[in-house]
Amino acid sequence: MRPSVLVAIAILVAMAMPAWADRPKSADEVITEVRRATERYRDIARARADRFVQVSGMEARHGYHFMNINAPMLTAAGMAASTLDLARPPMLLYVERDGVWQLAGVEYALAAPPRPNPLPGAEWHRHEASCHYRDYREAPAPRAADCPTKHPESNEPFVLWHPAFAVVHVWAWIPSPDGPFSEENRALAPYGGAPPPSGHPHPRSETELAYSQVTHRVAGGVLILVALLTAWEAWRPRRFPWSALSSVVFILFGLYLIPTSDPESWPWGPGTFMEIFTDPLVLQHKFLALVPLTYGVIGALRSARVLASSYWYAVVPTLAILAGASLFVHFHDGRFHVDAIYLQHAAMGLTSIAAGALIFAARRTVSGELLIRWGWPGLIGAMGLILLFYVEH
Secondary structure, three states: OOOOOOOHHHHOOEOOOOOOOOOOOOHHHHHHHHHHHHHHHHOHHHHHHOOEEEOOOOEOOOEEEEEEOOOOOEOOOOOOOOOOOOOOOOEEEEEEEOOEEEEEEEEEEEOOOOOOOOOOOOOOEEEOOEEEEOOOOEEEOOOHHHOOOEOOOOOOEEEEEEOOEEEEEEOOOOOOOOOOOOOOOHHHHHHOOOOOOOOOOOOOOHHHHHHHHHHHHHHHHHHHHHHHHHHHHHHOOOOOOHHHHHHHHHHHHHHHHHHHOOOOOOOOOOOOOHHHHHOHHHHHHHHHHHHHHHHHHHHHHHHOOOOOHHHHHHHHHHHHHHHHHHHHHOOOOOOOOOOHHHHHHHHHHHHHHHHHHHHHHHOOOHHHHHHHHHHHHHHHHHHHHHHHOOOOO
16 A cells, blocks of 8 residues: 655645654653644544644545645745654544544655654654545656656546655554554544545535645745735836846746646656646646746846836736736636636736836826836735635635
């Protein structure tokens, strides 16, 4: 039996956790601490309310895996960290029968096994790099580009890929006959673990929804940074390259969006470059990634006095209006209907169109130039706030 799942949200994940106490804890102390930390999650509704989302089907002797997308490990700074915090488990393991969910234990994951080992007698197990599919099945692959675009058995589409990780289980609520830190729990065998039936389409999984929410919120944080830098540049004249800081962030932002907006597509995923043009949603995402990239290039060249300001005043508002208009026909499930997701995209679209219209309307007067100087970063910041609080339902 393979070790349990860590989804490709983990591509964005770093395992930065507080340091372990100096004195090693006993197995009983570990169990007590884990139970104290997860008592409330015996009610799965509380786990879902705290943003634990399902990231696997029922795995035999492991259970269903629920990952906390708000856990401290969702940072970009500690990829090589090898410490963990028992009080904040990133993964909960459940079993289910007749609609009743029971918490079995937790799973911790790090980029590499910690030294020294903070769990007495526990063996950290390697979870191979894997491709994940809409029905929660997986297949091993060293790179996302090596993943089949559809699962060989269920024919469900590729969703995400994750690299190899070291994992350990703590069976705090349903004891394992092989010890509290065993790789598998034979006591869960009666709950089965057969893959879901194939032959019918699956809606977007909780894994996909969580990944989408995380990437939108990362984008929001970046745009707020851009807005602050743009306002700082406008506060008083800056020499190059300080006058181009916001442009550099725009360029990096566009380069980040190209691979991460659709992990199943080129250049990271198994999809080819030409397949971008066969999927309207993916094509929209790639176009939207090119917008901040273009802003950054034109802004940097303008700051370096290589490009006349007239190019910025013409191209930037045009792209802002086109990008904003495209968000009104941005449908995640391929059809138009008004829901929270659509309304959020419509709000972003209106903000982008307003930014473009502001520049077109105000670019020819002195007072208009002042309006652009502060209105442009203000609207970028508004877009960032919408993205920062973006939710998937």
